[in-house]
Amino acid sequence: MIASMTGYGKGQAEVDGLCLTVEIKTVNHRYGDVTVKSPRFLFAFENDIKKRVGEVLKRGKIDLFISQEAVSERGLAPALNRPLAAAYVKVFEEMRETFGLGGELSLALLASQKDVVTLREGDLDETALRQCLERALGTALDAVVKMRRAEGEATLVDMAERLRLLEEMLAEVEARAPQVPGEWLTKLEARLAKLKNDLDLDPQRLGQELAIYADRCDISEELTRFKSHLVQFRALFSQDEAVGRQMDFLVQELNREVNTMGSKSNDAELTRKVVAMKAELEKIREQVQNIE
Structure with missing residues (x-):
């Protein structure tokens, strides 16, 4: 299941009179960036804390706050x-x-x-301190993971609908594309007919020009690659690991193919459909930026 990079979680634990509260706030980030703010007596544990958080939260700007809730002889x-x-x-x-x-x-x-x-x-027992910290941190991580997955599920629903719209538009483009060379030839012949008295038309040359034009506006390869990228993108929905970077790469490739379709189309109707596809891809790209 995909997960968002936005989330919040809080955990609290008490062991032998020592009470610790851990709060975790995460937002989107290109990499995994963990920042820990804690009392001085926990400084020695910061590397372990970052390692534990990194094992659970792969990407995001992760701010972790630890506070002591009770003053006792084991604390301050x-x-x-x-x-x-x-x-x-x-x-x-x-x-x-x-x-x-x-x-x-x-x-x-x-x-x-x-x-x-x-x-x-105060005199802190390291075993009790570590146990208290691990419990509070574990609870906070469970809460933030739950929230990130819930938001990721909502994002998945939105992206799935946009992929469906893209597939519909792609089918329309695929149906329209083969008609473009024939329509261009018809228009060209109509224009040349008006000038037939002033021009000496060579049917062979006209056929060559049509072949060149048809090859120039052929988008079959782009359509095939676009379909393949959509299949790969959908396959990521069921992955358990972080897939945000893979999705980001595929969105770039989808944009590349649709841009090439637009540059080759030379047809007003195809151009409108390509613009609509780019708009949907941009919305998907914005959603992907927040996927872990």
């Missing part, structure tokens, strides 16, 4: 920055003596100074 705990607190006390005493100020230095004033009281990492 407040700590006194003694050297900084002593420096503040010294500065306040100097200010009082220098400027002749009164009043006592209060605990509230000292504690309100920046970085006097900080949050430090």
Whole structure:
């Protein structure tokens, strides 16, 4: 089943008083780009996190946010920055003596100074930490995969309908194309008939010109390749792996063939059909940009 590159998932786990929340947000991207924002005590796990995410989400701009939901002895705990607190006390005493100020230095004033009281990492058990992280990450990945597949399924329905329209238009082009050389000859003969008194027509030369024109506007090869590309494109709908890049390549090839049909057609009706086919292909291309 194809999957979109747009999705969101959230997971939370608690192990031995440590509670972690993992949120994953993904959008379309040419490659797989994973960014992790986490508390400092999880920095050592970032490579493992990226590897785990990369195994599940093959493509997309993937932003992963990890937060600690509970403060405990196993997580972050407040700590006194003694050297900084002593420096503040010294500065306040100097200010009082220098400027002749009164009043006592209060605990509230000292504690309100920046970085006097900080949050430090508590004693974290690595086994419990890893277990908690894996549970939360696994839940978040399951949720984002579910959302990406649901959106991918909706995209598949839309693309399947557009492929059906393309096949209908292709059949019309295929039916129209053989008529073009004959109609061109009829028009040419009508014009030459009006000038027959001033021209010495050579039937053999006229036949040669018709053959050249018919070869120039022959789009049978383009029609065959276009059909083949459509078959390959539909086959990707049932694949389990990431198929976005393959779809992108096939859309480029389909555009190449339809552009060649347009340049060869030299017929107003065929040109209108080719323009309509290009419009549908552009809509498919936009959808493919968000396929994993």
